[in-house]
Amino acid sequence: MRAVAHAGGLFGVDAFPVQVEVLLGKGLPSFELVGMPEREVKESRVRVKAALESCSIALPSRPVVVNLAPGDLRKTGASFDLAIALAIVAAAGGLLAEKLTDYLILGELGLGGELRAIRGVLPQLRAAKREGITRAIIPRANAAEAALSLGLEIYVADHLDEVIAALRGEGTLRSAVGLDLGEQESGRVWELDLSEIRGQEAAKRALEIAAAGGHNVLFVGSPGAGKTMLARRLPSILPPLSVEEAIEVATIHSAAGLPIPSRLEGMQRPFRAPHSSASASALIGGGDPIRPGEVTLAHGGVLFLDELPEFRRDALESMRQTMEDGFVSIARVNQRVTMPASPLVVAAMNPCPCGFAGDRKRECSGCPTKAERYKARVSGPLLDRFDMQLGVSRIEPRELRSIEPAERSDVVRERVIRARALLAEDVPSTLEELEARAERSALILLDRAVDRLGLSARAYAKILRVGRSAAALRGSAIISEREIAEALLHRLFDRIREG
Template identity: 45%
Template sequence: GLSVYPVPDVFTLIDHLRGTKPILPAAPYHSDPKNQPPLPDFADVKGQAQAKRALEIAASGGHNVLLIGSPGSGKSMLAKRLPSILPQMRFEEMIETTEIHSVAGLLPSNTALIETRPFRSPHHTISGPGLSGGGSIPRPGEISLAHNGVLFLDELPEFSRSSMETLRQPLEDGVVTVSRVNGTVSFPCKFMLVAAMNPCPCGYYGHPTRPCTCSETAVARYLGRVSGPLLDRIDLHIEVPPVDFRDLSNTAKEESSASIKARVDAARDIQNKRFANTGITCNAQIPPEMLHEVCRTAPAADALLKNAFEKFGLSARAYDRVLKVSRTIADLDNSRDIEARHAAEAVRYRTLDRKYWTR
């Protein structure tokens, strides 16, 4: 709605104000999804139907994901295709993302606006300040650069404990505050966390054909690098098994990202109507005071969740996150209430920590 007049120098401005040589206003910028670069497609991933289903749920509700599996099972391949099924960014999100990258000095040249959701994949040697932000003049770190997009942490246990722990509060609040001598700055950081890891140091614990060579102590030490409080903040724990030969040699086309994205967009449309004028954009952001109003459960689902809470010893935070994932699964099913089948699927995604972290 603004007319913008580009002024190269003061003399051009004087001529314009005098009316001797008017400056023509710049043409307004219009976003065009067709101009965006192509993203890796889920059609390239053979097999892994369960993992793809879990990532579809994660994309539909903005949930955090942990992928556990042996080397070569396709964890990174799956994670890198997640942006291809995320909803198109709203204009306000494009502005926010562009501002952050501009402040960090990372805005690509000749780019007026960042139109694709960020996908940040820092190396495991990154420091805590590298993740959260820092510097004598505070600048955004990786978690803020992933705002409105995905932060992918490959080989999660290889990150330092301090780096991993810096994620805990931003995952809850969606904001990170950097305090330095020169001042205190808060950066937004509403991102989807996608983490990937092996089940043990050698990577083959639970593999159907290759034996694990790790001792119990080594496995416990390796898994212990990922703290319980951080695990509690991850909504879906997904086991990614090795791909068998039948899937790899199958010449049939796998489902494309465009097809999956259509279902994701439909679920997000339901959420956009539900959270209109609230500032909430997805189910993962439901605040505690709205949780039971939004996540209405059928009696059978309520009984199932109660049984899971007692059987698995879920924390209050884990229960809330299971409820939010159940809401997303119900949205994908276009169901007003959370039914038992929706709750059962959500609970299944919270059992891997019991399998691995209680050895």
């Protein structure tokens, strides 16, 4: 007898449908699993057999063939366990095979029949909805993700026994809707506030412009200047996630196995700060199977690269195209995976190996050649991807007492929200349209800067965009000479090169 259940697999942060087909043949007992299963999928034979025996259900004394279709895509993970077990029971006549065709079935089985959480439930639920499947059975441990999948009838269970009984009509499964998931996280206020930073007005202004226009920022300064403090407070001035953004961020986190809240209001813009020892695959994604990297996990939020020159050169260079395109495309021999990757990239670096070149109090311990060699670890094309590059100087501790507290993050966030709304009203699609939004005097100043600093065409366009964001913060759609001058001040390495 043959039975079919619906499950799913993952490609990066996207899901694809998988049909679990079970056929009971004639002959001596055996258990064959085909359809390009990886090792963890092949091990499901042991988990499924033990789980069924714990429910007083023995495997049929006949050949059992399990096919995971389509057969030309590799299957990974333990999420097929529940579907395989139910399909075997249905093929053996333990329940009606037609009952399985209405559901997406996901879950890992313990040896005692317990249902364990899996990663990627949310993208699989969304993919099932696109395929026309409207009901699903998942582990109770994944109920929070089910609450975010609108328009589906989702049931949860803790044990294989519960699912079999429900499909036989001997019991009912709990709906994920209205399930008590404990204390829920709502609209959490970001714990760090911009008002905690004294001084550094130029750097805080740069963060505000970056938040308004989605610009990448590079801070250069001595240790203790506040570069990390500034970067960690950027999420506090970003607008809340829209519904579409929250679902996208939640889907990415689900595919990566990261915890997510059960309400969209609880989703926060991510902040990721990978260590400088991170590989290229850790940054942009990769592995086998392909998983999202830090740049995708930070999508919609902030990716902070501290000690930028200390990152591996190949890892940094892999970021160049991603920072320009806003997505990651990873190609393998038999598949190509595209993942969203559009965070605000904030990086920090010292001006030299010892960190004190140009410091007002401490003398640099190295020669100028060492400082240049240190800066050269970050390529020119990568530096050009940072819309704003600015120096951050240390503030003397005694000066902190006389500096007035800065604006709170919520005040700055309101300006950012208004600026984003203004920028969204009329988005220029060409460079000519962008130039048309600048005053003549502003373009003259920019032309002079291009001649003197030798700016690239990319830098030219980025300066105009930064100027447009600065203009939006003052409530104007026209870029003035003042905004162009401010944008030029934030091109540190262009000015150093000219000097």
